[in-house]
Amino acid sequence: MAVTGQDSKSDGEKINILMYIMGEESEDVTLQFTQQPSTNIIFERFKFNSRVQNSGETIESFITSLHSLAEHCDYGMLKDQLIRDRIVVGMSDVKTSEKLQLRDKLTLTECITIAKQAELQAIQSKELLGRQTQINKISATRRFTGANKGFRKHSERNQYEGYTRTR
The missing domain is CATH 1.10.1200 (Non-ribosomal Peptide Synthetase Peptidyl Carrier Protein; Chain A)
Incomplete structure (x- = not known):
């Protein structure tokens, strides 16, 4: 984030930027971390x-x-x-x-x-x-x-x- 000058942003904004850059695959990856085992x-x-x-x-x-x-x-x-x-x-x-x-x-x-x-x-x-x-x-x-x-x-x-x- 330091390269893009986005280092001063909040954690939530940084996550949103990262997910935007990753594209559609980011949703699948993040769902694996956030879902509780059923x-x-x-x-x-x-x-x-x-x-x-x-x-x-x-x-x-x-x-x-x-x-x-x-x-x-x-x-x-x-x-x-x-x-x-x-x-x-x-x-x-x-x-x-x-x-x-x-x-x-x-x-x-x-x-x-x-x-x-x-x-x-x-x-x-x-x-x-x-x-x-x-x-x-x-x-x-x-x-x-x-x-x-x-x-x-x-x-x-x-x-x-x-x-x-x-x-």
Whole structure:
């Protein structure tokens, strides 16, 4: 550009001058640099449709993953409905899935709310059952230990009085 005196031009103007000098071939060359590789819609949809909730994965994480997978699927206006369907079909909680399948006109928002509530309720139930089981174990241990102490005292007394111990 220094030879032609065009060195002071902006980068955009320099590119336009270069493309003009190159002629029609410049369009083919520049398209090779500017075009993004096309995504394989079929493969992206396969990844989306085969996604299921993994063991130990939270429903929140599963839903987030579905949203990011759906971005590359070109679903358009069906995107929310297909995410909703994938949540219902792919979630690990079978009871909640069945409950969602029975709902008429289920929206994505309702589906997410119900799934999150069911997961939270399951976590809380496990915690309550764990505490109840622990309380029952403590109560049973106290009863069992108390019964043994009484038996030992009775046996020891019998032994001292000259009686034989029978079991």
